Amino acid sequence: MRKPELAAAVADQTGLSKDKASEIVNAFIDQVSAAAARGEDVSLIGFGTFNIRARDARSGRNPQTGATIQIPASKTVGFKAGKALKDALR
Template sequence: MRKPDLANAIAQETDLSQDKASEVITAFTDQVSAAAARGDDVSLIGFGTFTVRQREARSGRNPQTGATIQIPASRTVGFKPGKALKEAVK
């Protein structure tokens, strides 16, 4: 499902216009991104939690040349599904 499909589904369930539903989705993703940039977790009970994870520096291998390379430390965002989402997927 892409963003326009999601906006259409939300619009049908909430009596919002599709444009307004798209704005809501954009506002949601902007706020999750801003929280992640600050290092904050975002928890949606029953749905899941977005967490910022720290990756340590490590060595890797260039698949084309086989040469060893250093991969720098980085931050990434992870998602852990909540109980209700896990149950819905079963």
């Protein structure tokens, strides 16, 4: 499911227009992104938790040349599914 399909599903379920549902989906994404940029976790009970994970610097290998390269430390966003979401998959 892509963002337009999600907005259409939200519109169908709530009775909102597709444009209004799209605004809501965009606002949700903006708020999760802003919280991640501040280093905050976002917990949605039953759905899951978005959290910031740190990756240490490490050495890697260029597959074309075989040369060893240094990969710098970085941050990434992780997601851990909640119980209700896991149960829905069964």
